[in-house]
Amino acid sequence: MRGWLLALTIVVVTAVLIAAGTLWPIQTAIAMASPRSTSNSSSPQGAAQALLQEIRRRNWNAAYAALANKSEFPETDFIRDLTGSYTSLRSYASLEGFDLSPLRSSADEAKFRANLNWSSVVGTFQDVRELRVVKEGDRWQVVWPINREPKIPPQVIPVNYLRWDVIYRGAEDDWGAQDVESPHVRIVAMHPVDRGGGTIILGELLNEDVVPAFVTVKATLLAKDGSAIATEDSFENISHVLLPKQVTPFRIDFQKARLSQVDNVRIEPSSTLVAASADPVIGIESQKLNPLPTTSLSGQLVNQSGQVVNITHILGTFYDNRGQIIWVSDGYADRALLPQTPVAFSLPYPADLADKINNYRVVTSTFSVGRFQ
Amino acid sequence: MPRAETGALRPIPTAFIFLAAFAIHAPLLLIKLPLKSYDTNFHIFFASHYVHHWFEPWNPKWYAGFSQTTYPPLAQQWLALVSCLTGLDMAYMVVQLVAILLLTFGVYRFARLWVDPRAASLAALASVFLGAESFLVYSAGQLSTTFAAPLYLNAMPYLYQWARRGGWRSFVKGATLAVAAAAAHHATLIFGSLLFALPVLALSALDREGNERESTSAFVVRAASAMLFVGVAIGVVLLPFWIALLKYPVTQVPIPHASRASYILSPEWGINYFVVPYGAVILALPFILLRGSSTPRLRPLLLGFWLAFLLGLGGTTPVGRVLLGRAFEVITMERFTYWATLLALPFVGLLAKELIDRFHTRAIVGLTLAAVASCAVAVAWSSYRPADASDLKIDSVAAWLNRDGHDRYRYITLGFGNKIARLAVLTDASSVDGEWNSGRMLPELTEHGAGSLTSSKFFGKSGLDALTAILHHADRYGLKWVFVRDPYYEPLMVFAGWRRVDNLEDRTIYVWSKDDVPPATPLNAPQMPPHWQGLMWGILPIGSSILAMLLLLIPDERTRYQPEAEPETVRQPAAAEDLVLGRTLL
Numbered sequence: 001m002r003g004w005l006l007a008l009t010i011v012v013v014t015a016v017l018i019a020a021g022t023l024w025p026i027q028t029a030i031a032m033a034s035p036r037s038t039s040n041s042s043s044p045q046g047a048a049q050a051l052l053q054e055i056r057r058r059n060w061n062a063a064y065a066a067l068a069n070k071s072e073f074p075e076t077d078f079i080r081d082l083t084g085s086y087t088s089l090r091s092y093a094s095l096e097g098f099d100l101s102p103l104r105s106s107a108d109e110a111k112f113r114a115n116l117n118w119s120s121v122v123g124t125f126q127d128v129r130e131l132r133v134v135k136e137g138d139r140w141q142v143v144w145p146i147n148r149e150p151k152i153p154p155q156v157i158p159v160n161y162l163r164w165d166v167i168y169r170g171a172e173d174d175w176g177a178q179d180v181e182s183p184h185v186r187i188v189a190m191h192p193v194d195r196g197g198g199t200i201i202l203g204e205l206l207n208e209d210v211v212p213a214f215v216t217v218k219a220t221l222l223a224k225d226g227s228a229i230a231t232e233d234s235f236e237n238i239s240h241v242l243l244p245k246q247v248t249p250f251r252i253d254f255q256k257a258r259l260s261q262v263d264n265v266r267i268e269p270s271s272t273l274v275a276a277s278a279d280p281v282i283g284i285e286s287q288k289l290n291p292l293p294t295t296s297l298s299g300q301l302v303n304q305s306g307q308v309v310n311i312t313h314i315l316g317t318f319y320d321n322r323g324q325i326i327w328v329s330d331g332y333a334d335r336a337l338l339p340q341t342p343v344a345f346s347l348p349y350p351a352d353l354a355d356k357i358n359n360y361r362v363v364t365s366t367f368s369v370g371r372f373q
Numbered sequence: 374m375p376r377a378e379t380g381a382l383r384p385i386p387t388a389f390i391f392l393a394a395f396a397i398h399a400p401l402l403l404i405k406l407p408l409k410s411y412d413t414n415f416h417i418f419f420a421s422h423y424v425h426h427w428f429e430p431w432n433p434k435w436y437a438g439f440s441q442t443t444y445p446p447l448a449q450q451w452l453a454l455v456s457c458l459t460g461l462d463m464a465y466m467v468v469q470l471v472a473i474l475l476l477t478f479g480v481y482r483f484a485r486l487w488v489d490p491r492a493a494s495l496a497a498l499a500s501v502f503l504g505a506e507s508f509l510v511y512s513a514g515q516l517s518t519t520f521a522a523p524l525y526l527n528a529m530p531y532l533y534q535w536a537r538r539g540g541w542r543s544f545v546k547g548a549t550l551a552v553a554a555a556a557a558h559h560a561t562l563i564f565g566s567l568l569f570a571l572p573v574l575a576l577s578a579l580d581r582e583g584n585e586r587e588s589t590s591a592f593v594v595r596a597a598s599a600m601l602f603v604g605v606a607i608g609v610v611l612l613p614f615w616i617a618l619l620k621y622p623v624t625q626v627p628i629p630h631a632s633r634a635s636y637i638l639s640p641e642w643g644i645n646y647f648v649v650p651y652g653a654v655i656l657a658l659p660f661i662l663l664r665g666s667s668t669p670r671l672r673p674l675l676l677g678f679w680l681a682f683l684l685g686l687g688g689t690t691p692v693g694r695v696l697l698g699r700a701f702e703v704i705t706m707e708r709f710t711y712w713a714t715l716l717a718l719p720f721v722g723l724l725a726k727e728l729i730d731r732f733h734t735r736a737i738v739g740l741t742l743a744a745v746a747s748c749a750v751a752v753a754w755s756s757y758r759p760a761d762a763s764d765l766k767i768d769s770v771a772a773w774l775n776r777d778g779h780d781r782y783r784y785i786t787l788g789f790g791n792k793i794a795r796l797a798v799l800t801d802a803s804s805v806d807g808e809w810n811s812g813r814m815l816p817e818l819t820e821h822g823a824g825s826l827t828s829s830k831f832f833g834k835s836g837l838d839a840l841t842a843i844l845h846h847a848d849r850y851g852l853k854w855v856f857v858r859d860p861y862y863e864p865l866m867v868f869a870g871w872r873r874v875d876n877l878e879d880r881t882i883y884v885w886s887k888d889d890v891p892p893a894t895p896l897n898a899p900q901m902p903p904h905w906q907g908l909m910w911g912i913l914p915i916g917s918s919i920l921a922m923l924l925l926l927i928p929d930e931r932t933r934y935q936p937e938a939e940p941e942t943v944r945q946p947a948a949a950e951d952l953v954l955g956r957t958l959l
Contacts, residue, residue: 003667010662010679017683017690022637028702029688032631033638092861096834119834121865216870216888218848235845236868270889274872311864367864 044110044133047140048100051131052114055082056095068134068141077146085149086336087310087369093120093334100131108135118334122236122311125334152338157306161278162243164212183213185271188247191325194259195350201252202325204317205269207242212276215242215269219252222264230257237330239315239365241276248363249317251328280305282312282337282364290346295354297329298346301364303337310336311367316347321358337366382730384494390477394501398473401511401752402466410514411760414794415808416449417461421798423453424461428911430613431901434797435807436815437783437850438896442613442910443812447557448472448520450915461798469510472520476500479526483569484719486533486576487674489726496722502744504652505714507751509707512760518708521561522715524554524921529573536577536596542927548603549921555607556914559614560704562607564697565712568681572716575673610913613906621900623811626822626835627702635688646687649754650710652747654717661720671720678716685710703811760791767792769877770856771799773884781892783852785843788859789827803893805843805850814900815850817842830861837865844869851893855885 025033047066054063060082064075084090096119103111109132116127132143190203201219217238221229232252239248280303287299297316303309311332318327329347337343349357407413419441422432427450430441448468456464480500484493500506509515531547534540555562574596581592608615636643648655665675683692687706694701728736767789774780780802786793794808806826807813821839823829829836843852844865855871857863858881866873866885875884902910 003663006672006675007662007666010666010675014679014683014690017692018637018686021635021686021688021690024691025635025638026688026691026694028629028633028694029635029638031629032634032642032688089864092864094833119837121830121837121862122868124834214870214872214888218889231848232845233848233870235870238870240868240870272888311868313868365868367867369860 042139044105044135044140045100045102045112047133048112048114048131048142051142051144052095052098052100052116055116056098058094066141067144068136069143069146073146073148077148078144080149081144081147084335086308086338088336089120089122089125089311089332089334090118092122092311093118093125095119096124103130109133110140120332120334122313122332125332127334149335150338150341152341155339157339159279159306161281161305163277163279164275166273166275180273183207183209183211183242183271183273185209185213185215185242185269187217187267187269189325190265190267192259192262192265193326196255197258198253198255199257199259199262200254201265201267202249202328203251203267204247204249204325205238205242206247207244207271210244212244212274213242213271214240214274215248215271216240217250217252218268218270219254220266220268221254221257221262222266223261224263226263229261230254236313237315237328239313239363241274241365242271243276243278249315249325249328249361251330280307280309280337280366280368282309282366284362284364285342287360287362289354289357289360292351292354294348295351296346296348297360297362298344299362300342300344301333301337302342303339306339307368308336308338309366310369312337312343312345313365313367314345314347315363315365316349317361317363318349318353318357319359319361320356323359326356327353382491384490385498387478387481387494387497390481390494390497390501391474393498394473394477395470397501397748398470398510402470405462405466406511406752406755407465407469407514408462409755409759410510410512411791412808413465413514413516414791414798416452416514416516417465418794418797418808419444419446419449420452420456420464421461423450424456427453428904428907430907430910433803433895434800435804435809436813436818437803437805437893438898438901439807439809439812439814440613440617440900440902441812442617442902442906444809445517445556445559445562445611445614445914446910447553447914447918448517450911451918452516454915465516469516469519472516472523473501473506473510475523475527476506476519479523480715480718482530483526483715484722486530486573487671487719488723492722492726493719494722495725495729496718499718499721499725499744500715502652502748503714503718504654504747504751505650505707505711507748508650508754509711511752512755512758513707514760515708517558518561518711521554521558522565522712524550524557525561525566525569526715528554529569532570532599533573533577535599536574536592537580539591539595542929544599544602546921546924546927548599548606549917549924551603552606552610553914553918553921556610556917559611560708561712564684564704565708568677568712568716572673572677576670579670579673606917610917612913613902613910616906617900617902621814623703625810625813625819627699628810628822628824629832630705632706633687633693633701636686637689642687643689645754645758646685646707646710649751650685650707651714652750653743654714654721654747656743657717657721657724660724661717664720664723674716674719678713678720681709681713681716685713765789765792765858766878767796768799770882771796773875773877774800774802774854779854781851782854782890783850783893784854784856785852786827786856786858787829787840787862788857793825793827802854805852814898815843817846830859841865841869844871847887848890851891853886853890856882857885858882 051063051066060079064070064078095116097117099115101113103113112131114129114131118125129145133140134143186206186208188204188206193200205215205217207213216233218233220231223229232254234250234252237251242248283302283304285300285302290296290298301312314331316329317325320326327349329349331347333343333345335343432439432441452464452468455467477497477500481493481497484496509519528547528550531543534543535547631642632646634642636647665671683690685706725740783803783805785804785806808825818839821835823832823836823839826840829840871885871887873883874886
């Protein structure tokens with residue numbers, strides 16, 4: 001083979017391979033590519049995709065620069081819209097994926113519904129935005145539907161809620177080495193259900209004591225021969241801090257154990273004395289059950305204290321007409337709870353239970369930066 | 374005096390090349406620069422296990438227990454041996470320095486197959502400044518890769534000699550060196566060895582002359598017997614590795630790695646994985662192409678380089694995905710770039726020689742500047758793009774774990790980056806996290822396509838799902854302690870029922886605990902190697918390297934070992950050569 005022919009072949013094949021890898025990149029390459037290199041703003045869908053890709057990479061400068069209506073608000077408002085003005089679930093979330101559904105389009109304007117799937121440290125949540133895309137010259141740009149969080153006027157909110165402090169023996173003591181009796185807690189309801197090929201233990205736990213308790217519930221499924229099939233605990237499906245006389249629902253999922261295999265369930269609640277406060281109090285208002293097709297319990301959370309609650313965990317207990325627990329659902333508020341400012345929430349429940357639900361109850365637990373409850 | 378008699382036209386003495394390598398790299402290693410790299414602490418962690426349990430490859434400190442037979446041990450075992458004199462950190466530097474010195478010798482010997490002694494010596498000198506070498510040593514911390522490649526390069530001339538003319542000395546030396554190299558790194562064995570060996574076999578076929586040409590069958594038999602013998606020897610020496618690989622293949626969900634990106638669509642990774650490792654070799658690419666294609670004897674080397682070059686481009690082309698299949702999603706691709714640069718060095722030496730012949734001092738100055746710049750950028754890259762940006766001190770964490778029976782439970786860290794290997798060296802406690810993804814077996818970790826738990830958030834939903842899954846099963850693994858350095862994870866800890874129990878390092882690290890977790894118990898894992906595998910693992914790999922060193926003491930068959938053809942003897946027409954050089958210089 002002549003040398004120049006070999007050289008030419010190598011150059012051409014390399015160029016073709018690089019071109020192929022660039023024009024039709026493999027999945028790994030797409031996942032790591034910058035949005036500008038994989039999408040373009042010469043089409044309305046491309047412009048919307050490029051914007052959401054920039055948001056996905058938290059490249060706020062580029063995302064803001066691509067907006068058609070950036071003169072209407074500063075970049076800080078845009079960032080706050082996406083990440084929250086105060087530390088919240090959104091601050092801990094990243095855009096995991098999105099899908100765009102076209103609603104309508106014309107020669108110089110198009111509209112899309114964007115389902116944004118956010119991944120946070122405590123799970124995923126969805127955000128739906130309607131994006132208007134307009135043609136500016138030969139380029140398409142997104143008109144961002146800005147949401148501004150309300151600003152709270154200066155005010156004084158008196159706080160006189162109960163608080164329990166605990167004096168430990170000494171700093172060298174490990175947690176759990178306290179020589180005080182554990183608070184008395186009791187399972188007041190327990191109901192195993194077979195669902196989705198697995199077993200779910202639903203129940204409620206009462207703090208019978210006069211001191212707060214840090215609680216968790218562990219369940220072991222036992223077979224007919226008494227052997228343990230599996231052991232799981234309530235993890236986040238419980239309110240771990242229980243004030244005196246407070247009740248929390250709990251749910252324990254066994255994804256790989258059929259109820260038909262289970263002869264007995266051993267429930268082990270545990271409790272530890274902890275310091276706790278009744279503050280902040282979260283009011284739950286405007287609760288209602290939403291019918292099919294999106295069966296959910298929705299309402300509003302109102303922070304009745306004077307401090308910002310950064311993340312709120314919501315637990316919903318659903319009862320049938322005999323008062324038996326038939327479902328426990330949980331979710332998180334994606335925005336911080338500002339004092340006296342309602343924030344909507346929604347707890348989904350299985351559609352087949354819609355006819356059976358007769359009553360429900362919602363409790364919350366909260367996380368505030370620098371203060372854990 | 375004719376120029377042919379001046380010192381400028383003689384090969385650079387080996388002692389000078391060694392001295393250059395020592396002068397460049399010894400100071401950088403003495404200040405322990407590699408400790409900032411991605412994988413250095415990983416190798417030190419493996420070595421620390423060999424220090425205490427030479428014949429017990431089951432290491433309980435990561436993943437609640439994993440087998441170190443999943444990673445060829447040679448470099449780490451030497452590290453463990455040297456550490457008896459110097460301590461682990463300095464032992465790492467010593468072993469790495471030996472690998473760098475071996476590389477210069479290996480490059481010289483490998484390049485001598487293709488080019489004349491002077492060009493080969495320039496290639497060896499260039500290896501001291503090679504960007505890819507510095508990148509792997511100081512940024513990536515790939516001790517095993519940089520340890521195995523020189524051994525293969527040193528074995529190649531013996532393979533050439535054996536394939537062409539036979540000779541038991543060449544055979545034995547080449548085979549033992551190849552086995553030792555295999556004992557140092559599995560990826561280099563499976564992929565790199567072919568990239569080195571196939572061009573050399575092709576060259577030995579091309580170089581046959583006279584009676585040799587008539588004995589094609591002898592050539593084929595020798596080449597096949599070498600491959601068969603070396604294959605069997607490697608199979609025996611690394612038997613526990615193969616057993617682990619076959620019984621428990623890496624089937625976990627692939628973990629993303631930037632070396633598989635498209636360097637055009639992601640130019641920032643192009644700089645990291647192409648510009649920095651290649652450095653000034655990029656300028657030599659046209660010469661490599663033109664000279665390699667125009668000189669028949671250099672064509673096998675050119676084709677080997679081209680394949681390694683394409684694979685080293687990661688996701689820039691579909692080649693890696695097509696040729697490597699699933700392995701593309703498992704291994705990282707920067708090592709192909711490293712091998713490509715090694716394969717390019719004979720060309721670089723040739724180019725340097727011709728430039729010096731033509732432009733004398735100006736060429737020397739230019740080449741020196743280019744070499745120093747390549748090396749400097751690659752060394753400095755570990756500071757510009759550090760693997761671990763923070764100056765995190767983990768001594769207090771280790772001390773906390775080692776006191777008051779805390780090490781009866783397992784632990785994980787969140788936000789510690791690649792310091793988890795260093796922590797594992799310092800503490801007696803066991804973790805369910807780790808940095809050797811191919812060795813882990815816990816389903817909570819293998820099912821989600823994320824790397825270390827300590828960096829969960831950087832893997833998005835996959836990482837957080839893995840973290841949640843392992844926290845879910847804290848009781849199962851005796852996981853009682855979580856050291857949180859990144860407040861990002863605090864909401865999860867709070868809502869999942871964990872509580873802060875202590876703080877360290879001026880409240881920058883918080884210790885979280887879960888109640889009622891039973892003490893950790895050893896996992897009765899089927900992956901645990903039996904005792905006989907431990908004995909093999911402790912004897913054969915290190916033994917193969919000692920044997921190789923002893924055999925190298927046997928004098929070479931000097932009368933026979935001289936590659937006869939030299940590519941530059943096939944002179945190009947002057948105009949064509951000018952064209953090549955001219956293009957290069959432009």
